[in-house]
Amino acid sequence: MSRVGVIRLIVVIAAIGLLELACRLGFIDYRTIIPPSEMTTVLVRLLASGELNSDIARTFGVVVIAVAISIVLGFALGLLIHAVPRVRRALDPLLATYYAVPIFIFYPVMVAIFGLSIIPIVLIGIAAAAVAMIIATLNGLDRVPRVLTKVARVHRMGPLDTALRLKLPAAAPHLFTGVKLAVSYGFIAVIASEFILAPAGLGRAIADAYSDFNNRKMYALILLLLVFATCMNMALHAWDLRWSARRGVRPQ
């Protein structure tokens, strides 16, 4: 591990240790936050009991569906928008300000239209993630060296062949940034939607535990999501580093 990595790890461990100490010594009220060690114990017990299995499966299933659709849709729309400069010019301001709009305000509308199923949650997930992928695709395609387009013509490649064999891999570092953002945004949107209104899922389970003043379960579930989000981001970052090193570029 690099020196920076060691420092980062020390900071995280110190923060957890400090929280543990503050809870154990009574600086933080037990009814407000429980010690991290107790969060871990409760989480292990919950996971072992199988009580969370259906919620975990549902939430992560919805995240996978929403993120997968966002990535494919975002890339396809990015390609299309990039191919028509006039459309690009028209849409650029909308894309740039998209994330200033709190998209969750549309969640009740979607529930009203599609009912209390996974569809509104998937749609909110897509609404949160797809635009990041579109923007990343546009950025990536903007940075494809023009000489590669000439190389494609020398090899007599058609537009689709050029897009898939040259532009896609050439833009890959930026696309990967889009994938990372899509995963994060999709995950946040799904959990938040479940938290607001859903028949099941981890977000709903946290909301229920909160309503029931069941701090131990609530913090255990929060810890589960934190661990999952951290592991997922670390895995994506490690993959990004490996790819970037091979291509001789810095991770985006």
Place this chain on the structure above:
Amino acid sequence: MTGPDSGGEVHARLLGVTRIFPGATGQQPVHALGPVDLELRRGEFFAVVGPSGCGKSTLLEILAGLQSPTSGTVTFEGQPVTADVPDGIGVVFQEDASFPWLTVWDNAAFGLRRAGAPEAEVSRSVNDALAFMGLQDFARAYPSQLSGGMRQRVCIARTLVLQPRLILLDEPFGALDAQTRLLMGDEVLRLWRRTSATVLLITHALDEAAMLSDRIGAMSARPGRFMDIVETRWPRERDSTIVSETSFGEITGRLWENLRGESIKSLGHSGAGPA
């Protein structure tokens, strides 16, 4: 000497070729090239030199079919060159055009695999091309692990495996230091002798043109036209040691005599146009 040339079988021909770029809003159109007449003889090494912005690269792209001329005709092996790059033409660009996501071996194999060549043929051709370019020990490396000169050799190897009959080199050593350029020149001469292809080299460097070429076309400032075509009369078996020959100095001297005034003119053209 200007205009169409005689002697040897004509491999590619430009006749009355001009290129005028439409001006931006409120700007005058840019007359970048021509009219230009040129005949490339089969198997010769022809270099084009000229001041910056005189249309050298435009000329190459028109010959390759990457750009259409505003007027005039272009033929390659007797067939008109229109909007597509004809089969048998390979182009090496000044910019690094290696694919960073592929290994050196896969870079070289790109064109053959796209053409659907059998894997055995791909393997044989690629290994041969990499060995020829001195890259066999780097077959599994990625371009980011190589120097600029080696990446350019990867691009040449990728062109070489397709066995082009006309190789167009657009300032391929422009980004390299002087010593590496000389050595890369030797590589190109070896490549030219082995493939018997016709080679058109675009370059800024008079010494590079004089060392490599059978004939050198000196272009005027924009709009680029051929002012002089110099025959070097070098033997086919030559390398970078000819830079010490007396006639080498005479050739570069004659080229500079032609180009000095044009280069000064081009410096006066503050609005840079297409290269």
